[in-house]
Amino acid sequence: MIVSHMENYSTQLNDIFQALADPTRRAVLSRLGKGPASISDLADPFDMALPSFLKHIHFLESSGLIQTRKQGRVRTCVIKKERLAAVDAWLSEQRALWEDRTDRLEQFVTDADKKERQE
Amino acid sequence: MIVSHMENYSTQLNDIFQALADPTRRAVLSRLGKGPASISDLADPFDMALPSFLKHIHFLESSGLIQTRKQGRVRTCVIKKERLAAVDAWLSEQRALWEDRTDRLEQFVTDADKKERQE
DNA sequence: CTGATACTTAGCGCAAGAGCTAACTATCGT
DNA sequence: ACGATAGTTAGCTCTTGCGCTAAGTATCAG
Numbered sequence: 001m002i003v004s005h006m007e008n009y010s011t012q013l014n015d016i017f018q019a020l021a022d023p024t025r026r027a028v029l030s031r032l033g034k035g036p037a038s039i040s041d042l043a044d045p046f047d048m049a050l051p052s053f054l055k056h057i058h059f060l061e062s063s064g065l066i067q068t069r070k071q072g073r074v075r076t077c078v079i080k081k082e083r084l085a086a087v088d089a090w091l092s093e094q095r096a097l098w099e100d101r102t103d104r105l106e107q108f109v110t111d112a113d114k115k116e117r118q119e
Numbered sequence: 120m121i122v123s124h125m126e127n128y129s130t131q132l133n134d135i136f137q138a139l140a141d142p143t144r145r146a147v148l149s150r151l152g153k154g155p156a157s158i159s160d161l162a163d164p165f166d167m168a169l170p171s172f173l174k175h176i177h178f179l180e181s182s183g184l185i186q187t188r189k190q191g192r193v194r195t196c197v198i199k200k201e202r203l204a205a206v207d208a209w210l211s212e213q214r215a216l217w218e219d220r221t222d223r224l225e226q227f228v229t230d231a232d233k234k235e236r237q238e
Numbered sequence: 239c240t241g242a243t244a245c246t247t248a249g250c251g252c253a254a255g256a257g258c259t260a261a262c263t264a265t266c267g268t
Numbered sequence: 269a270c271g272a273t274a275g276t277t278a279g280c281t282c283t284t285g286c287g288c289t290a291a292g293t294a295t296c297a298g
Contacts, residue, residue, distance in 0.1 A: 171258070
């Protein structure tokens with residue numbers, strides 16, 4: 001086990017999904033997908049004060065999606081690809097539940113289309 | 120285009136990831152993966168007041184992850200599998216960026232291990 | 239040693255998320 | 269018609285998220 005805080009699976013998913021729910025953070029991940037970058041380099045495209053941006057970095061790091069390291073006065077960030085495997089795992093898990101259920105769900109939807117919908 | 124509100128991709132992802140960031144909501148999706156269910160059936164396993172639970176249902180519905188329909192006094196919920204495809208799409212997109220970058224990232228991590236880490 | 243650079247910390251403000259109770263509406267069963 | 273059942277709405281609380289400014293620390297360049 002490489003997980004340091006020894007959180008449970010569910011809590012990890014909370015943090016990861018929460019991290020991914022913000023467009024700035026997703027953009028940072030995309031950027032880091034192309035290779036490591038410093039805080040200021042990452043912050044540059046965003047019209048946002050540095051301290052605000054830093055919070056996103058902290059969020060990403062505490063959710064384990066990125067890793068950072070400071071050398072001199074510059075902190076470099078790298079993406080941690082393995083962590084997104086948790087998302088994959090969850091998706092697969094869900095799909096496993098749906099397997100062979102397609103018929104039943106489609107039946108419901110088909111029935112629904114025949115009737116009025118009341119809000 | 121089947122998207123009704125015509126939101127952009129990013130906004131949709133915000134909502135979807137946000138929806139998935141809560142364990143109650145993920146549990147509801149899992150449950151719905153096995154087939155449609157009423158609000159009370161869904162709420163039953165949770166130690167939570169109905170109105171609180173209802174908010175999760177609304178959240179799931181407004182993010183498009185589920186669909187509901189009321190007949191008589193019971194509202195039935197169904198999962199909308201297609202919507203999770205957006206998550207898949209995003210993941211694939213990201214992975215596409217990382218392709219052939221493994222070497223560079225691994226180099227960074229290897230370098231990092233040789234040095235002190237300062238918080 | 240001094241100024242510029244690259245974060246960092248502290249603290250504030252507003253909006254949203256997630257839970258609750260109380261009270262209301264709309265069926266359904268008898 | 270009545271009570272029970274299934275949601276729904278309103279409104280309050282507390283916490284968290286996300287942005288800001290102001291001020292501080294730690295290199296690095298000269």
